[in-house]
Amino acid sequence: MPDPRVGPGQVLIEVWAAGVNPVDWKVMAGGLDGMMEAIFPVIPGWDVAGVVRAVGPDTPEFAIGDEVMSYARKDVVRAGTFAEYVAVSAWSVAHKPPALDWRQAGGLPLAGMTAQRTLERLEIGPRDLLLIHGASGGVGDLAVQIARDRGATVIGTASERNHAYLRERGAEPVAYGDGLVERVREVAPGGVTAVADFAGGQLDATLELLAPGGRHASVADPSVEQHGGHWVWVRPDGAKLAELAGMAEREALIVDVAGAYKLDEVGAAFDASREGHTRGKLIIEP
Structure with missing residues (x-):
């Protein structure tokens, strides 16, 4: 796929970690077809932590090189986070706290929010x-x-x-x-x-x-x-995610990571998630 375009109010994130959630394989199985439009080919994934590599016009909140994380769900299922790069609206992005490593930051947004x-x-x-x-x-x-x-x-x-x-x-x-x-x-x-x-x-x-x-x-x-x-259906919201980052900084919130997978191992990650017995987050690392 070509690199994502970066529109006004968006940031381009180089993906360092992307959390796996049950909704990812449920979407793939058609479980949300009555609710959300999907445009193929679909790249799954709604969690991301990584580094800002470009910013769109009028995006003063972030700069190239910022370490960030996001619950990056979009209105249309297509360009997700199991990728090398993802373009995300700035209002859904928060700065990654030093207290979280990349895997923890990639696993926090959807579950935590x-x-x-x-x-x-x-x-x-x-x-x-x-x-x-x-x-x-x-x-x-x-x-x-x-x-x-x-x-x-x-x-x-x-x-x-x-x-x-x-x-x-x-x-x-x-x-x-x-x-x-x-x-x-x-x-x-x-x-x-x-x-x-x-x-x-x-x-x-x-x-x-x-x-x-x-x-x-x-x-x-x-x-x-x-x-x-x-x-309850959580909404992307960088300000709410920043609150969780603050909890992590004062050691009131710990994110356990159960395992990490490469992009060509997403199927194995989905299998582990479907078993329903994993304690802690599963992570994709491009």
């Missing part, structure tokens, strides 16, 4: 007892840290092999699966004030465990809107 937006929609604060479904996954892990930074008490569902990991993050772990409601009740007899679902298929348990007046949101189940919940 999804967690951030979900907790903001739930208005999580110090008085909350928050249940997180899928707390050891890429989004859930970051949500635990953001919620704890907001002062909330967190209960997180995960397989038993990840319970010690969640305790290190400051969450009380419970095993998912049959009997989940009873296990959460042992920790929270009066129910929880909020639920963040990053796993899907948890609506019945969520509604049973919510205390009166409780709030809930899901990134995986749009049917929550029929039961008073929020279906």
